[in-house]
Amino acid sequence: MIDDANQKKIEQAVKMILEAVGEDPNREGLVETPARVARMYNEVFSSVNAPAFDNYKLFPVDETTEMVLIKDISFYSMCEHHLLPFFGTVDVAYIPNHQRVMGLSKIPRLINYCAKRPNVQERMTVNIAKELTRILDPKGIAVSVSARHMCMEMRGVEKTGSQTETSYYTGVFKSDHDLKQEFLQRING
Ligand SMILES: Nc1nc2c(ncn2[C@@H]2O[C@H](COP(=O)(O)OP(=O)(O)OP(=O)(O)O)[C@@H](O)[C@H]2O)c(=O)[nH]1
Numbered sequence: 342m343i344d345d346a347n348q349k350k351i352e353q354a355v356k357m358i359l360e361a362v363g364e365d366p367n368r369e370g371l372v373e374t375p376a377r378v379a380r381m382y383n384e385v386f387s388s389v390n391a392p393a394f395d396n397y398k399l400f401p402v403d404e405t406t407e408m409v410l411i412k413d414i415s416f417y418s419m420c421e422h423h424l425l426p427f428f429g430t431v432d433v434a435y436i437p438n439h440q441r442v443m444g445l446s447k448i449p450r451l452i453n454y455c456a457k458r459p460n461v462q463e464r465m466t467v468n469i470a471k472e473l474t475r476i477l478d479p480k481g482i483a484v485s486v487s488a489r490h491m492c493m494e495m496r497g498v499e500k501t502g503s504q505t506e507t508s509y510y511t512g513v514f515k516s517d518h519d520l521k522q523e524f525l526q527r528i529n530g
């Protein structure tokens with residue numbers, strides 16, 4: 342949550358950027374832009390300095406419960422090098438422990454939490470696994486992220502449609518090759 346004083350700071354900064362690129366921040370179409378951008382940053386950076394993610398519920402399950410896999414969870418984040426969006430999908434799997442699982446909708450919520458800050462894709466990928474470890478202490482986690490980076494598409498190297506893939510494995514997904522293969526087959530097939 343960005344407080345009022347810092348919202349004002351963003352507004353001033355955006356006004357200065359507009360002036361510096363040669364625009365007139367007072368022309369009709371731009372007058373409200375600094376305040377709008379400040380509100381937008383409040384949304385897209387809402388996890389900066391936020392308290393630890395706690396919006397979840399855990400439910401009991403049988404000891405025999407195997408892989409829980411959620412595929413194609415969309416996310417939007419901001420690359421910390423250019424402050425341009427990168428976005429795509431996350432596939433997450435875990436092997437429950439302590440006979441408990443997490444409410445399903447809370448996993449996309451956790452991913453939103455990890456996404457809404459200046460990021461690099463690799464760190465976001467690891468953070469998703471770290472948060473799940475803290476909450477569930479599962480026997481293993483697999484996270485796979487596929488994303489398009491606007492800083493590589495609309496500027497710079499200009500490679501439209503290129504996908505960046507990152508992954509991170511813990512516990513049994515690291516030690517059990519067959520389990521990792523099953524995860525990869527299920528997300529790719
Ligand atoms: N590893 C990683 N790199 C990223 C990510 N997002 C952006 N980058 C890269 O960060 C790098 C920043 O490099 P610089 O040379 O400082 O910036 P630049 O001059 O704008 O580089 P170009 O994008 O090549 O024009 C670029 O190579 C980007 O592609 C990310 O999530 N992970």
Ligand SMILES: [Zn+2]
Binds near residue numbers: 425
């Ligand atoms: Zn970038």
